[in-house]
Amino acid sequence: xxxxxxxxxxxxxxxxxxxxxxxxxxxxxxxxxxxxxxxxxxxxxxxxxx
Numbered sequence: 508x509x510x511x512x513x514x515x516x517x518x519x520x521x522x523x524x525x526x527x528x529x530x531x532x533x534x535x536x537x538x539x540x541x542x543x544x545x546x547x548x549x550x551x552x553x554x555x556x557x
């Protein structure tokens with residue numbers, strides 16, 4: 508029974524990952540960033556480069 512639970516979880520997550528991968532190209536373009544979002548993104552990018 509325990510093997511069945513683990514197997515079910517594995518196949519559900521595997522199928523969901525494939526579904527997300529196939530749906531990645533059909534998303535709408537992101538909305539423009541607000542000034543605060545743009546600042547936070549730039550700050551994170553600078554921090555990542557260090």
